Amino acid sequence: MKNKITLFLLFCLIFLHFSGTIIGTEKTITENDSTYLEALQRDTWNYIDFYLSPVTGLPCDSNKQSIFTNTTNIGLYLSCLCMAHKLGYIETKDAALRIERILNSLDKFENWNGLYNNWLDIDGNYKVKKGLNNISDYNKLPAGLIMVGEEFPQFSKQVNGFLGKIDWAIFYEPNRNKIYYEYDIVSKITSSPVYISRGEDKILWLFLAVGSKKIPVKIWKDLDEVMDKKYGFEFFMPGWQGGGIFMQYICGLFIDNTATPLGYSAVNFAVAQIAHARKIGSSVWGWSAAEGPDGQYYGWGKIRDEIITPHASVLAIEFFPEQVIENLRNLEKLGVRKPLNINGIDHNFGFRDSINIKTGEISNTYLLLDQAMIFLSLTNFLNNQMVRKTFAKNALVSNAYKLIPEYHPTKTEILNFKSYLNELQIPFVGITVTKNPDKEYFEPGENVELIFNYNNDSNIKRNNCFLEWETIENLSKTTLSSGTLNVSITEKAKSEDIHLLLKIPQDIPRDSEIKIRITLKDSNGKEINFYCENVYLRMHLDLSGTWLFRTGSNPDCTETSIDERDWKKIYVPASWEYEGYKNYNGFACYRKHFIVPKELRESWKNYELELVIGNINDADEVFLNGKQIGWSGSFPPNIVSARGKERKYLIPSELIKYQADNLITVKVFNSDVFGGINKLPILIRPVEE
Numbered sequence: 001m002k003n004k005i006t007l008f009l010l011f012c013l014i015f016l017h018f019s020g021t022i023i024g025t026e027k028t029i030t031e032n033d034s035t036y037l038e039a040l041q042r043d044t045w046n047y048i049d050f051y052l053s054p055v056t057g058l059p060c061d062s063n064k065q066s067i068f069t070n071t072t073n074i075g076l077y078l079s080c081l082c083m084a085h086k087l088g089y090i091e092t093k094d095a096a097l098r099i100e101r102i103l104n105s106l107d108k109f110e111n112w113n114g115l116y117n118n119w120l121d122i123d124g125n126y127k128v129k130k131g132l133n134n135i136s137d138y139n140k141l142p143a144g145l146i147m148v149g150e151e152f153p154q155f156s157k158q159v160n161g162f163l164g165k166i167d168w169a170i171f172y173e174p175n176r177n178k179i180y181y182e183y184d185i186v187s188k189i190t191s192s193p194v195y196i197s198r199g200e201d202k203i204l205w206l207f208l209a210v211g212s213k214k215i216p217v218k219i220w221k222d223l224d225e226v227m228d229k230k231y232g233f234e235f236f237m238p239g240w241q242g243g244g245i246f247m248q249y250i251c252g253l254f255i256d257n258t259a260t261p262l263g264y265s266a267v268n269f270a271v272a273q274i275a276h277a278r279k280i281g282s283s284v285w286g287w288s289a290a291e292g293p294d295g296q297y298y299g300w301g302k303i304r305d306e307i308i309t310p311h312a313s314v315l316a317i318e319f320f321p322e323q324v325i326e327n328l329r330n331l332e333k334l335g336v337r338k339p340l341n342i343n344g345i346d347h348n349f350g351f352r353d354s355i356n357i358k359t360g361e362i363s364n365t366y367l368l369l370d371q372a373m374i375f376l377s378l379t380n381f382l383n384n385q386m387v388r389k390t391f392a393k394n395a396l397v398s399n400a401y402k403l404i405p406e407y408h409p410t411k412t413e414i415l416n417f418k419s420y421l422n423e424l425q426i427p428f429v430g431i432t433v434t435k436n437p438d439k440e441y442f443e444p445g446e447n448v449e450l451i452f453n454y455n456n457d458s459n460i461k462r463n464n465c466f467l468e469w470e471t472i473e474n475l476s477k478t479t480l481s482s483g484t485l486n487v488s489i490t491e492k493a494k495s496e497d498i499h500l501l502l503k504i505p506q507d508i509p510r511d512s513e514i515k516i517r518i519t520l521k522d523s524n525g526k527e528i529n530f531y532c533e534n535v536y537l538r539m540h541l542d543l544s545g546t547w548l549f550r551t552g553s554n555p556d557c558t559e560t561s562i563d564e565r566d567w568k569k570i571y572v573p574a575s576w577e578y579e580g581y582k583n584y585n586g587f588a589c590y591r592k593h594f595i596v597p598k599e600l601r602e603s604w605k606n607y608e609l610e611l612v613i614g615n616i617n618d619a620d621e622v623f624l625n626g627k628q629i630g631w632s633g634s635f636p637p638n639i640v641s642a643r644g645k646e647r648k649y650l651i652p653s654e655l656i657k658y659q660a661d662n663l664i665t666v667k668v669f670n671s672d673v674f675g676g677i678n679k680l681p682i683l684i685r686p687v688e689e
Contacts, residue, residue, distance in 0.1 A: 033325050034382070037317075040328070040337075040350055041378040045089050047349035047371050048080050053122035057101030060122065062291070062353075063340070063366045068119045068582060072137050075144030076372035078102065079254075082151035083379045083386060096155075099148055103158055112185035114165030116141065119582045129583055130186035132673050135171065135179075139205035142166065143254050146394045147387075163396065168214035177222045179206065179215075197224040198262050199236025201243075204251035211400030220404055225261070231275040233268035236261075244288030244303050245269055246373060249315035253376045254391045259409035259417035270316035271424055274323055280305055282357055284330045286312030290354040290370060293361035294569065296546070297580060298354075302571050306358040310336060310351035311370040314377045319421060321381070331355065335362050350374065435537075439599045442537050445506040450516065452498040462489040464523040471502065474513040480505070487520075510539040510685045511612070540685040541600060543664070547572045547677075548591040551581065557589035558623045558665045564591065573614060573682060575674040587635075590666040590677060601658045607686030609656060613647040614679035616668055620647065623665040624655045635669045651684070 029037075051060035053069075059077040061069045078099065085095040109116055110128045117128045118137040142163055149159035171180045173193040180190035181202070196202045196219075209215040228239030238247060248266045257263035277285035282305075289299040290309035298307050310331055317324040328351075331337065336355045339346035353363040353370055380387050391397055401407045409417070436449040470482035504514065514537040549570035556562055570579045576588065596604065611622065611629065618641035619633030630649030633642035656662065668676055 029321050029325065036325065037378055037382055041375060041382065042089065043348045044350035044371050044375045044378070045080065045084050046347065047366050048077065048368065048375060049084070049090070050347070050349070051368075052098070055124045056105035056122050057098055058105060058120065058122040059368050061368055067121055067123055069122050070137055070369070071116050071118055071120065071141040073368045074102065074120075075140030075142070076369065076376070078144030079147045079387065080372050080375050082147040082390065083376065085151060086386060087379070087383070096152060099152060099155055103155065106162070110185065112183070112188050113167045114162055115183055115185050117185060128185060130184060131583060132182045132184055132191070134182050135205040136201050139202065139208065142208060143204060143391065146397065147390055150390050150393045166212070168209040168212040171209065172215045172219070177219055179219065195222055195224040197226065197237055199238055199242070199248050199265060201247050201250050203262065204254060207251070207255055207400045207404070208396055210403055211396040213399060217403045220406070230272040233272045235265040235269040235272065240287065241301050241303050243300050245273060245286070245312045245315060246288040250373060253373065253380065253387055256385070256388050259413045260406045263417060264420070266316070267319050267421055267424070270320060273312070274320070282308070284308050284327055284334065284357065286310060286327065288312035291363055291365045291367060292354050293356050293359070293363045296569055296571065299578065301574065306356050307354050308357055309354045309370065311373045314374045317377055317381045334360070338362070340366070439597075440538060441541070441597055441599045442504055442539060443603050444504055444508045444510070444539065446504050448502050448504065448537060450500040450502070452500070461491040462522070465489060466521055467518065468521055469500075469516065469518045472515045472517065473508070474515065475509060475511065480514070504537065508539065511681060511683060513538050540683045541594070541597065543592055543594065543682045543684065544572060544680065546570070549576070549588065551584060551586065551588045553587040554589040554667070557591065557667065558626055560626045560663050567591065572677045573679050574676075575617075575678040576676040577674060585670055585672065585675060588668050588670070588676060590668070592664045594662050594664070595660070596656070596658050596662070604656070604686060605658070608653070609651040609684055610687050611647075611649045611651055611664065612681055612683050612685065613666070613677060614681050615644060616647060616666070616677050617643050617670045617675050618672070619669045621667045622647070622649055624651060625657065625663055627652075627655055629655070639669070639671060641671070650687070
């Protein structure tokens with residue numbers, strides 16, 4: 001950037017205050033609350049044990065009863081079954097019959113040294129296809145087998161046989177101290193070496209691998225510790241949009257993270273979610289990957305404020321029991337725990353998978369993954385860490401605890417962790433930000449005024465603070481400008497409008513996005529826990545989000561007037577494997593309707609436009625309003641892959657409609673894994689001169 005953004009701070013004060021509510025107390029829950037949770041625990045088990053394949057005994061992925069289930073589901077089901085047996089929900093004979101059927105089924109599936117495809121056919125098709133699998137989905141299966149071996153000694157020999165096959169060492173890349181994240185059981189290869197993040201659900205796999213003594217404990221020193229921050233609370237990436245809160249909590253169902261870096265991160269993540277609910281004015285909270293009421297799976301990169309899932313808050317119940325119980329009761333008032341009617345009979349299965357708090361719609365779906373996380377969280381909380389204690393009996397697990405230094409907290413470190421938890425407070429956010437002109441898209445060189453105001457209804461006041469602001473350009477990740485202003489916070493005060501004027505650089509690229517970040521710090525320069533309003537200014541039309549989708553060659557899919565009622569909704573960008581089309585290869589078609597925003601109509605008429613698509617696997621043909629504007633690679637019979645190539649297609653000026661609906665159609669052929677439109681950016685922008 002040659003030019004810097006010029007900021008004129010006319011009069012600026014921003015206020016945020018703590019609610020004063022202490023949220024991490026060690027108070028004992030009431031008998032009424034305990035009874036409530038125990039009933040939910042039992043209802044949730046009723047669902048978990050309901051949808052099982054009569055052929056293999058494997059649990060269904062959801063009550064939709066797809067023919068495929070994930071190895072995560074199998075491992076979590078086995079863990080729940082063991083705990084249900086301990087709790088007296090199921091007799092020993094019945095539990096043993098279920099376990100025996102699953103173990104025998106696993107023995108029939110093709111595998112490579114105890115490694116299975118992530119998705120398995122529940123109806124007995126034991127043949128597997130070539131393709132990449134990942135250790136994130138796999139690691140709960142060995143965890144479930146460990147639980148079986150400890151709870152049911154009669155199966156320990158068979159379980160140890162499964163676990164003993166796993167060659168943990170083949171996942172280790174010693175030159176860079178990395179872990180191979182993916183594997184193919186047909187080709188017998190591992191691939192994609194990564195530094196595992198502390199905030200990922202791969203941690204359980206790494207924990208067990210270290211416990212096997214086949215991977216050195218030094219791997220722990222190179223864990224990725226990149227942090228995200230919301231409302232002043234830091235937590236490990238992949239964070240809010242990396243699948244949500246379950247990513248950091250699911251491994252903690254089995255491993256005790258007290259006083260570890262991940263333990264602090266998990267606490268902060270939950271506090272940030274509670275604060276976010278206050279900020280958006282929601283009576284309920286809990287953001288994590290879930291199936292929405294519309295049937296879409298809102299996972300990685302797709303977490304939405306309006307989609308709230310009960311499992312997200314239950315995961316944090318041991319840290320914040322009062323807040324979680326209140327949240328569950330509020331969700332129940334909204335109808336999220338209503339029974340499921342099957343053939344005229346109501347079944348109490350606990351909570352549905354989600355609610356859209358904007359529309360009030362409630363999901364008809366129960367996901368085994370999410371129900372199991374609820375059940376195991378409640379089991380740990382209500383039954384003296386029963387899951388973790390059973391898991392810890394295994395030699396593989398006890399080895400890991402001994403070898404990894406952070407799992408040896410001192411008494412002082414444990415007391416410090418509890419003290420941190422007990423003193424946490426939820427920041428209340430009384431700040432709004434508007435833009436003048438009030439629009440989303442801007443022109444290079446344009447002046448923009450940001451208008452802030454706050455409302456403090458507390459008696460809290462803070463002196464000698466300072467406001468720090470910066471503007472960041474998203475392409476280069478560079479700070480364009482910054483500044484500070486000394487402020488003192490007054491009690492019971494409502495502010496006048498606060499004005500911040502900026503000028504967008506004339507030479508800024510049109511695919512840029514400028515973020516304005518404002519933080520409040522105390523006199524020592526320490527950031528005060530509060531909501532930081534991030535404001536974005538864009539110069540392009542972002543097309544990521546919900547598209548229409550259909551598999552197959554679809555010869556008429558480029559027509560503008562076809563009936564779209566039976567087309568599925570899919571999130572873009574994302575490989576279609578992650579959108580419910582597991583193991584699909586072949587043709588597919590995407591459709592996206594859009595209207596050019598009013599603020600872009602005049603400026604775009606002065607430029608040649610282009611459509612930019614980050615990556616499509618493998619070949620594509622792209623159409624705008626029924627006319628082809630480009631292609632990359634080629635379709636069968638003469639297949640040419642353009643995998644990895646960024647698509648940039650010029651848009652003829654006569655094709656774009658400025659006051660009517662436009663339609664982009666993308667025909668795709670994919671011959672291997674990770675099909676479809678799967679990387680950012682996806683946008684329309686003027687071509688740079």
